[in-house]
Amino acid sequence: MANLESNFIGIKSPNPFWLASAPPTDKEYNVRRAFDAGWGGVVWKTLGEEGPPVVNVNGPRYGAIWGADRRLLGLNNIELITDRPLQTNLDEMTRVKRDYPDHALIASLMVPVNEDSWKDILSRVIDTGCDGVELNFGCPHGMSERGMGSAVGQVPEYVQMVTEWCKKHSNLPVIVKLTPNISDIRKPAQAAKDGGADAVSLINTINSITTVDLDLFAPQPTIDGQGAHGGYCGPAVKPIALNMVAEIARDPALKGLPISGIGGVTTWRDAAEFMALGAGNVQVCTAAMTYGFKIVQEMISGLSQYLDEKGFASVDDLVGRAVPNVVNWQDLNLNYITKARIDQDACIKCGRCFAACEDTSHQAISMSDDRTFDVIDEECVACNLCVNVCPIEGCITMERLPAGEIDPRTGKPVSDDYANWTTHPNNPMKCAAE
């Protein structure tokens, strides 16, 4: 049985599944329930500076996107950082860490951009016995209007500066949480690294309006007839998060910077995908908010089974395994030629492949009077759209043409040499063969 124990930048936890800093981690009561349910770690709901706490709206603070049968696909929120007194949170964190010494407890922090504020909050959280701090440079709503959260995360110089302060005023491991609301995620990651961060965590939520109420003509969630943009999370954001994690993981300048993966992790498989792209652990929020803390049991059993099936002894064997295969477009092998193949026995004759190809692609699927659908190899560019729209898994596949065979579309023989755009004759910038 694979060992799920996690050691992320020296912070140990029974498994790599942490709860992200968010509503589920706002109170001792919730966090105790989370640890009892099996979560390996918790990033406590973000703490603000000493003084009267922030207030939240008193109307709805979440909006959602649903799939079939109201399966929640995306969640958006306009909740701020913890709205409970700082000392209450610190006392609770202290008690929880005392009672759960083997679980990871991280303090998430967000205070104004001045050194004293950060120095002060760090001195307070150190006394809780927490295992590290996470700097919340990500929240895109409310706090950002006050110069915090993503307002910091969007300026690499600020990211570096605050990170430096935190490293200077504490010995705790520092994780910098990045906002995705930026054009190049590598820039703030580099800034965090340059500031001495032990790790980055990403993604925080994405600026979003989930829906518009077409009777009120207002975004949802609607507060007295108006709405503000919120932070988007849940399964819908996972592809965006995976790419940003990979961008950091494969950047030579950022090599070795540990990553805590966040963004729509709902099942063990999602977690494994983040890890394969370089995340040392994952943080989860929306899935727990949708289904409750018990889902971690499936994540634990699923990841464990997968590691066993792959013959991996521990999570470390998985982390980063897919990173070498994430390349730039120009590095892809243009001599890799595939054609769609339809399994006629599996086909249920819905015709979606035909409609998609005929209307929107390459007219490479034929339809007979008896609704038999066949691929026209002369036209098929292997775009994969038919595979994507087919409702039957495995019915349409992409099969590689063997070397030496003539590609009916081009009339040229298939080569088994690797050749990419950089050397292609149509490329005006092509490199001369050496």
Added chain:
Amino acid sequence: MSDTALTPGIRAGRLNAAAYDENFGDLHPRLDDHEALVAADRCYFCHDAPCVTACPTDIDIPLFIRQIATGTPEAAAKTILSQNILGGMCARVCPTETLCEEACVRETAEGKPVLIGQLQRYATDVLMDQGSHPFARAEATGKRIAVVGAGPAGLSCAHRLAMRGHDVTVFDGRAKPGGLNEYGIAAYKSVDHFAEREVEWLLQIGGITVETGKRLGNDLTLKQLQADHDAVFLGIGLGGVNALGLEAEEKDGITNAVDFIADLRQASDLAKLPVGRDVVVIGGGMTAVDAAVQAKLLGALNVSLVYRRGRERMNASTFEQDLAASKGVRIITNAQPIAIHGNGAVREVEFEYADDDLKPTGQTFRLPADQVFKAIGQTLDGDGLPDLDGRKIAVTDTGRTSIAGVWAGGDCAAGGDDLTVTAVAEGRDAAEDIHASLMG
């Protein structure tokens, strides 16, 4: 079990009041909003969808299901009703398992088709409950058209003609319009006076006058109708009932299944409707099943449905056969009635087993019976009709008969299945042809 249930003979009130309500409640209650969204989401929006091909009225099923899925059931209803103005009733009575749902690719994939019939009912119910009618008449043409028979074919024809701007008079021999929708069809498929409400809703288009109690041959002649109108459409159904051809067929307790079904549909108090303790239904079609199941639901102790050929030859669909079996009807196949026994009233029916080619085997058996329903088919009734093709009125694709200016459709016309939905399609198509020929 109460004494009443065991009492021999044909008796009313075999059940308590709650049992009648339960037995004759909606067979498939309307989907609620969420159920409809979940069911609609299963539709793959097929290209040139097989379900549409399988629908006699060519309803654009993927489109109406998508309209439900996006929260516009009213638009879905209009999509349905523009092809099939009786889409509400067809949603209840269509043998979808042999039409659209049999063709559904999810039937192929999983053996579980999209619930097309129930989704159609959901959409049409939403619209009809709002009381609105989504179609309007074209500018008046001044043309007058007689429609004989206010069943599905006649009503469909009348509505389409009215929509095209013609003035339509619909004649029907019965007291109420609706035809088999009102007088046929098992009660649990059309609860809460749906057939009546649907006719009222259909007539909202205007331009249609309904004259009931007027029957071709008795009160009307085809010649006079032609003289008084620019065109005539015959949707007179099948007024006659086939006989068993046995001696003693007139004994007390032996009735036509269609009359039993009509009485049941029109009964204001089912507890006053008598039914036998031992009921035998002879026939293998939908009418036979409707009579047998409802006899059972009325409290008959033993109901046997006896069909002369093998089960796979029965006209009743597998779904209907399973429904009958689930309600406790015993289905006996390969048996022909050869004698009726009893002194004044029927006491037993004697059958002889036969193979699928109806070759008698010489082996006989008797079933006790205090009530027998004949359901071996209906026949065209009337004189002076257009030329026949076999036993029904010969028609072209668009319902033209041998008499110029006279169209026909529905069960009385040759060709097509004897289904409500087929009748609606034929009435609609004849209306378009009448319109084209009058306005040409």
